[in-house]
Amino acid sequence: ELKVEQNPLFLxxxxxxxxxxxxxxxxxxDRLYWxxxxxxxxxxxxxxxLSNGAVKQEGRLMASLDTKARLxxxxxxxxxxxxxxxxxxxxxxxxxxxxFGKGTSLLVTP
Amino acid sequence: xxxxxxxxxxxxxxKRETATLKCYPIPRHDTVYWYQQGPxxxxxxxxxxxxxxxxxxxxxxxxxxxQQFSDYHSELNMSSLELGDSAxxxxxxxxGFRVNTEAFFGQGTRLTVV
Numbered sequence: 001e002l003k004v005e006q007n008p009l010f011l012x013x014x015x016x017x018x019x020x021x022x023x024x025x026x027x028x029x030d031r032l033y034w035x036x037x038x039x040x041x042x043x044x045x046x047x048x049x050l051s052n053g054a055v056k057q058e059g060r061l062m063a064s065l066d067t068k069a070r071l072x073x074x075x076x077x078x079x080x081x082x083x084x085x086x087x088x089x090x091x092x093x094x095x096x097x098x099x100f101g102k103g104t105s106l107l108v109t110p
Numbered sequence: 111x112x113x114x115x116x117x118x119x120x121x122x123x124x125k126r127e128t129a130t131l132k133c134y135p136i137p138r139h140d141t142v143y144w145y146q147q148g149p150x151x152x153x154x155x156x157x158x159x160x161x162x163x164x165x166x167x168x169x170x171x172x173x174x175x176x177q178q179f180s181d182y183h184s185e186l187n188m189s190s191l192e193l194g195d196s197a198x199x200x201x202x203x204x205x206g207f208r209v210n211t212e213a214f215f216g217q218g219t220r221l222t223v224v
Contacts (some may be wrong), residue, residue, distance in 0.1 A: 033212070043153070043200065043215040088152060096204070096211055097143060097166045100152040 002027050002093050006101035013079050013108055021104045023072040023089035031092035032072050034063050036085045037103070043088065047074075079108045112137055114203050114216035122222045123191050131186040131219045135203030141165065142184040143202040143213055144176060153200060159184060160206075191223045 003026040013019050023032070031050055035043040047056045049065035049072060056063050060083065062075045072089055086105045090098040115134040123129050135142050141160045145153040146169075155168035159178035170176070173191075178184045182203075188195060198220050202213035 031211075035215075040198075040220070042217045045212065045214065048212050092211075093166075096141070096213075097155040097158055097168060098145075098153075098213070099155070102152050 002029070002091060002099045004089060004091050004099050004101040006089055006104050009102055009104060011104055011106045013076075013106070015080055015108055015110055016078050018078065019076050021074040021076075021087055021089075021106075023074070023101055025070050025072075025089075025091045025099075028067070028070075029091045029093070030067070032065055033090045033092070033098065034061075034072070034074055035088045035090060037088060038085050046087075076106075079106075081108050081110070084108045114201055114214055116199075116201050116216040116219050118219060119217065120220045120222075122224060124224055125191055125193060127191050127223075129188045129191060129221060131188070131199050131201075131221070133184045133186070133201030133203075133216060135182050135184070135201075136205075136214060139203035139205045139214075140182060141204045141206065141211075141213075142178055142182070143204075144170075144184070144186050145200040145202065145215075147198040147200065147218075148194075149197070151197075156186070188221075193223050196221060196223045 034046040047063040052067040054065045086103045090100045143158040144156040147153040156170040158166045162178045176186045198218045202215045204213040
């Protein structure tokens with residue numbers, strides 16, 4: 001069974017600081033996704049990572065994938081309040097359905 | 111751009127009642143996925159359909175059933191509702207099964223069972 005573990009689950013950080021969210025998964029997969037979810041809202045796709053060494057950046061967020069270590073990271077640079085949300089990593093199983101991590105609730109404070 | 115449409119957006123039902131959730135995928139998308147997200151939980155995969163056939167099955171209770179119709183829309187039927195079924199139900203759609211397939215999520219249906 002494919003397991004996806006995220007840490008930390010809760011993160012409070014000051015504006016302007018940097019931090020990294022980690023996502024480990026248990027079995028081989030060639031597709032990893034990062035989503036953002038605001039309270040009660042839908043899942044917004046942030047990144048799709050398809051190959052070992054893939055790195056993608058959008059604004060203050062950068063995601064990377066190491067398929068050998070079965071590890072993805074989501075790095076936040078110079079956090080701003082608008083980044084406060086829950087971030088999920090998800091790994092596709094053989095049937096293309098997604099297994100989600102527990103999510104990281106991020107709160108950016110002044 | 112057209113997105114995944116779910117209806118209704120909110121639904122309140124009593125225990126033991128039935129509910130039907132509808133999902134209209136992005137045009138030309140042939141694959142639909144259903145997920146359940148309980149309060150403070152991560153989304154859990156329920157079931158998926160590709161070209162109107164069930165393609166994958168997750169943790170869908172036997173009280174639930176789903177299908178995909180000829181126009182590719184999908185319906186999730188839920189019977190004998192329990193309090194624990196209260197959750198956000200998301201539908202996602204994608205186009206085919208390719209290595210770079212990405213699923214796009216709808217706004218969700220919030221089901222409250224009282």
